[in-house]
Amino acid sequence: MSTSTNPFQELEQLFERMNRQFEESSRSWGADSPLTRWTRGFEEMAVDLIEHDEEFVVTVDLPGYERDEVTIEVTDHTLRIEAEHEEEAAEEGENYLRQERHHESMHRSIRLPDEVDKENVSARMKNGVLSVTLPKLEVEEARRIEIE
Structure with missing residues (x-):
């Protein structure tokens, strides 16, 4: 008897691993990186x-x-x-x-x-x-x- 795997489950696990690796590498870019604004929101x-x-x-x-x-x-x-x-919204006048x-x-x-x-x-x-x-x-x- 063979066990079949769900390809969508495997894709989801792949994307989770990629997301974690991206998050880990983006931390080393620092605050002055050109990608800082784009990576904001990918906080761990x-x-x-x-x-x-x-x-x-x-x-x-x-x-x-x-x-x-x-x-x-x-x-x-x-x-x-x-x-x-x-x-x-930031306070106007501040x-x-x-x-x-x-x-x-x-x-x-x-x-x-x-x-x-x-x-x-x-x-x-x-x-x-x-x-x-x-x-x-x-x-x-x-x-x-x-x-x-």
């Missing part, structure tokens, strides 16, 4: 994925983001997290000598090792740390079929 989202007996727990550092700025989606074996700040604070967006897709019960996923956020609990889906044992 630090993620921990822990497996317990009956659930997965994903912990994500999102300093400076509020609950209403974070979106979580679960599909099949993938958890997608997006965090986006609303752009604030004479900035230096302005380094920027509002940015981040996103990350995490491939989960097993299927999860999408209906019972829960999330909480405290002090810029997001915790997502994903209960594992109970997989039924294979049933043998008698051939007539």
Whole structure:
């Protein structure tokens, strides 16, 4: 019996690896690089994925983001997290000598090792740390079929 792989799953994993490598290399370019404006928004989202007996727990550092700025989606074996700040207009009349604070967006897709019960996923956020609990889906044992 051969096991078939999902080509879209392999592509998604390839893009995740490429994204991480791009993020790592872009950090070395520095603030004065011509690509700095283009790479803004590709900030790294630090993620921990822990497996317990009956659930997965994903912990994500999102300093400076509020609950209403974070979106979580679960599909099949993938958890997608997006965090986006609303752009604030600079105060008119302010004479900035230096302005380094920027509002940015981040996103990350995490491939989960097993299927999860999408209906019972829960999330909480405290002090810029997001915790997502994903209960594992109970997989039924294979049933043998008698051939007539």
